[in-house]
Amino acid sequence: MEETHGQLLLVVHRKAGLWLPAGHVEPGEDPWAAVVRESRKELGIEAGASPVAGERPFFLTVTRTWG
Structure with a gap:
């Protein structure tokens, strides 16, 4: 079994002003x-x-942004 460390990468979403996981869900x-x-x-x-x-x-979450 692979060892886990309970870590999660978050990035600052400049337009939303939130810390979010990198990437997005495609339609x-x-x-x-x-x-x-x-x-x-x-x-x-x-x-x-x-x-x-x-x-x-x-x-x-769903955050509407512009641009």
Whole structure:
């Protein structure tokens, strides 16, 4: 079993003024698929599901921005 460290990468979203996970969900994309895709693309790592939430995120925000 792979060792985990309970870490999460967050970045400052300048337009939203919030600390958010890097990347975004494409229109019509499953949120977990977005996590896997963005983790691979942005961090070069394979995402692993949380023992608490599994592959079903339990918190999702939508922030409208301009530009």
